[in-house]
Amino acid sequence: MIKIISARDRVMKLFGGEEIDRPPCFSGMGNVTAEGLKELGYKFASIHLDARKMADSSATTYKLFGFECGVVPFDLCVEAEALGCEINVYAHLEDILYPTIKKKIIHTEDEMDIAIPSGLQHRGRIPLVCEAIRLLKKDIGGEVPVGTYVLGPFTLAGQIMELNDLLKLSFKKPDKVGRLLDALADAVILVAGEYEKAGVDYITVREMGATSDVLSPRVFKGLILPYLKKIFEKISVPSVLHICGKTNDIVPFMAESGARAISVDQKNDVAESRKKLGKEARIFGNYDPYNVLVAGRPELVRETVRKCVNDGVSAVWPGCDIWPTVPPENFKAMMEEIRKDGR
Amino acid sequence: MVTEDKKKELLERLKNAVIQYDEDTAKEAAKEVLDVGMNANDAIFNGLVSGMEEVGRLFEAQEYFVPELLMCADALYAGLDILKPHVQQLDLGVKGSVVIGTVEGDVHDIGKNIVKMMFDVAGFTVYDLGRDVPLDKFVEEQLKTDSDLVCLSAMMTTTMVGMKKVIDDLRAKNPNVKIMIGGAPVSQDIAEKWGADGYAKDANNALKDAINMISSLKKLKEEAEARKSR
Ligand code: B12
Numbered sequence: 129m130i131k132i133i134s135a136r137d138r139v140m141k142l143f144g145g146e147e148i149d150r151p152p153c154f155s156g157m158g159n160v161t162a163e164g165l166k167e168l169g170y171k172f173a174s175i176h177l178d179a180r181k182m183a184d185s186s187a188t189t190y191k192l193f194g195f196e197c198g199v200v201p202f203d204l205c206v207e208a209e210a211l212g213c214e215i216n217v218y219a220h221l222e223d224i225l226y227p228t229i230k231k232k233i234i235h236t237e238d239e240m241d242i243a244i245p246s247g248l249q250h251r252g253r254i255p256l257v258c259e260a261i262r263l264l265k266k267d268i269g270g271e272v273p274v275g276t277y278v279l280g281p282f283t284l285a286g287q288i289m290e291l292n293d294l295l296k297l298s299f300k301k302p303d304k305v306g307r308l309l310d311a312l313a314d315a316v317i318l319v320a321g322e323y324e325k326a327g328v329d330y331i332t333v334r335e336m337g338a339t340s341d342v343l344s345p346r347v348f349k350g351l352i353l354p355y356l357k358k359i360f361e362k363i364s365v366p367s368v369l370h371i372c373g374k375t376n377d378i379v380p381f382m383a384e385s386g387a388r389a390i391s392v393d394q395k396n397d398v399a400e401s402r403k404k405l406g407k408e409a410r411i412f413g414n415y416d417p418y419n420v421l422v423a424g425r426p427e428l429v430r431e432t433v434r435k436c437v438n439d440g441v442s443a444v445w446p447g448c449d450i451w452p453t454v455p456p457e458n459f460k461a462m463m464e465e466i467r468k469d470g471r
Numbered sequence: 472m473v474t475e476d477k478k479k480e481l482l483e484r485l486k487n488a489v490i491q492y493d494e495d496t497a498k499e500a501a502k503e504v505l506d507v508g509m510n511a512n513d514a515i516f517n518g519l520v521s522g523m524e525e526v527g528r529l530f531e532a533q534e535y536f537v538p539e540l541l542m543c544a545d546a547l548y549a550g551l552d553i554l555k556p557h558v559q560q561l562d563l564g565v566k567g568s569v570v571i572g573t574v575e576g577d578v579h580d581i582g583k584n585i586v587k588m589m590f591d592v593a594g595f596t597v598y599d600l601g602r603d604v605p606l607d608k609f610v611e612e613q614l615k616t617d618s619d620l621v622c623l624s625a626m627m628t629t630t631m632v633g634m635k636k637v638i639d640d641l642r643a644k645n646p647n648v649k650i651m652i653g654g655a656p657v658s659q660d661i662a663e664k665w666g667a668d669g670y671a672k673d674a675n676n677a678l679k680d681a682i683n684m685i686s687s688l689k690k691l692k693e694e695a696e697a698r699k700s701r
Binding site for chain 1: 533539542575576603656
């Protein structure tokens with residue numbers, strides 16, 4: 129008999145390689161909903177700047193819909209900001225706009241040899257995210273796992289310098305880019321360590337900038353994978369490597385990174401990836417968070433859960449952030465459908 | 472007079488320089504084109520641009536990825552910079568100008584940059600507003616530059632709705648301007664619903680549609696003027 133006492137228990141057992149009753153349905157990426165914000169009366173722009181609001185907003189996805197995790201933060205600017213970039217949260221607008229980098233710190237090739245500021249882990253919003261993790265743990269941590277994410281070194285590099293330049297230099301001056309990625313890997317390790325201290329249950333490394341929609345598998349393997357390995361070696365809690373978009377050709381490399389699980393989106397053919405990687409590999413995915421969960425009808429929402437499971441995912445997990453405008457009935461339908469597999 | 476063989480050789484060199492993203496060779500070959508007195512238009516279209524067409528094919532076939540594409544574009548621009556001052560008149564049937572940018576709240580600009588490149592290649596005057604562009608800025612820039620075409624890019628379903636505002640605003644201020652939208656979440660359906668004149672799923676189609684739109688626009692203008700003068 130498999131005994132699962134909570135959603136957290138199920139996820140932790142999955143990461144630990146133990147047998148579980150059914151795949152969990154959770155995420156390692158942002159999953160705040162407009163419905164949750166409405167409940168709390170918070171503006172989207174405000175929840176990135178206040179630990180309490182960040183934690184509360186995150187918890188609503190579990191509380192309202194039974195989603196099996198709590199994840200903070202919601203944007204991709206935390207590390208870049210700690211490194212010295214300026215961000216924009218669009219406080220003047222009512223619409224849901226995700227924070228972006230307003231001012232980068234590297235403008236020319238010569239500025240690429242950066243030193244990681246001392247005490248990086250205490251800069252910018254990193255303490256705020258740590259506080260949000262602690263609050264979230266206190267609130268729902270007994271029932272569901274609490275996760276967070278960091279950027280992969282290449283995606284982070286694209287946040288602190290012009291992406292066009294980074295892409296070209298990956299070809300023209302791979303050594304130079306390699307040195308930057310190495311430094312950024314150190315930064316990511318520092319930040320991840322701080323999140324671990326705050327008590328997070330699992331950490332996702334988001335390296336979407338290195339998707340095969342943009343970069344060739346060859347460059348991924350040669351230039352990026354070594355630094356991902358360096359990071360995963362240093363993360364002690366369960367870890368996930370996420371890359372969205374086209375990933376069929378790079379899943380073997382992703383699996384080599386040392387992450388406890390890999391995460392892919394709807395563009396990945398999971399049945400094929402499962403064949404490539406074998407029974408034991410933990411593959412999370414590949415639920416389409418927009419075209420199905422937001423724009424689909426509840427029947428499609430349910431069928432897609434079935435398809436993910438039948439294709440062989442280890443966890444039903446959205447391919448990117450849950451999109452805030454998800455209709456409540458769709459979210460509920462997704463959770464109902466996955467629970468049918470339990471017992 | 473330049474021989475046919477020499478001409479062929481230079482065109483081939485220009486083309487390969489673009490495909491092999493070799494800026495130096497592109498520059499050298501472009502200079503030689505001028506030295507031997509070969510026609511600059513010919514060198515641009517049958518050399519550089521024809522190389523870029525092949526690059527587009529390699530990109531679609533996933534032999535090339537975005538970095539390669541950007542480097543090929545650099546090689547093309549390197550040749551173009553040298554040849555352009557010597558072009559009598561770039562004649563594509565139309566001469567157009569375009570305002571392009573990624574809408575407010577959206578920093579995804581890889582796709583936009585590729586579309587922009589196609590317009591550059593085709594000899595359009597391009598006003599690139601960059602990414603995360605405040606919605607009013609599009610209207611302002613169009614009025615300031617009197618461009619034929621405004622191209623909006625968005626990669627997110629949330630920022631995409633900003634396009635509708637820009638379209639409405641542009642229409643109110645300047646009913647004649649052509650508007651084209653694109654980016655992964657955008658579709659033909661949405662373009663029609665929001666009253667854009669065009670949508671394209673990739674950069675090649677964007678350019679083809681744009682040329683068609685602008686020629687029809689020019690025709691309308693000419694007809695109107697002909698009527699006035701009658
Ligand atoms: C790279 C990337 C990033 C980079 C962007 C860097 C940059 N400078 O561009 C970074 C890391 C910064 C980023 C950030 C975010 N991202 Co992002 N990102 C991507 C990714 C992986 C690739 C996009 C890309 O460049 N594709 C390659 C280019 C060549 O294709 P393209 O853009 O579609 O362009 C072609 C056509 O669409 C067309 N086209 C484009 N524009 C135009 C315009 C006109 C007029 C025409 C005619 C045609 C046209 O022609 C182009 C050439 O063929 C996609 C996922 C994916 N694999 O697609 C997610 C994706 C776009 N991101 C997504 C999200 C959610 C985010 C974030 C909100 C995450 C967060 N929590 O903060 C932030 C947003 C920040 C912000 N406010 O903008 C989601 C959007 C989901 C949705 N429902 O809208 C996507 C789809 C991922 C997913 N699977 O869900 N991201």
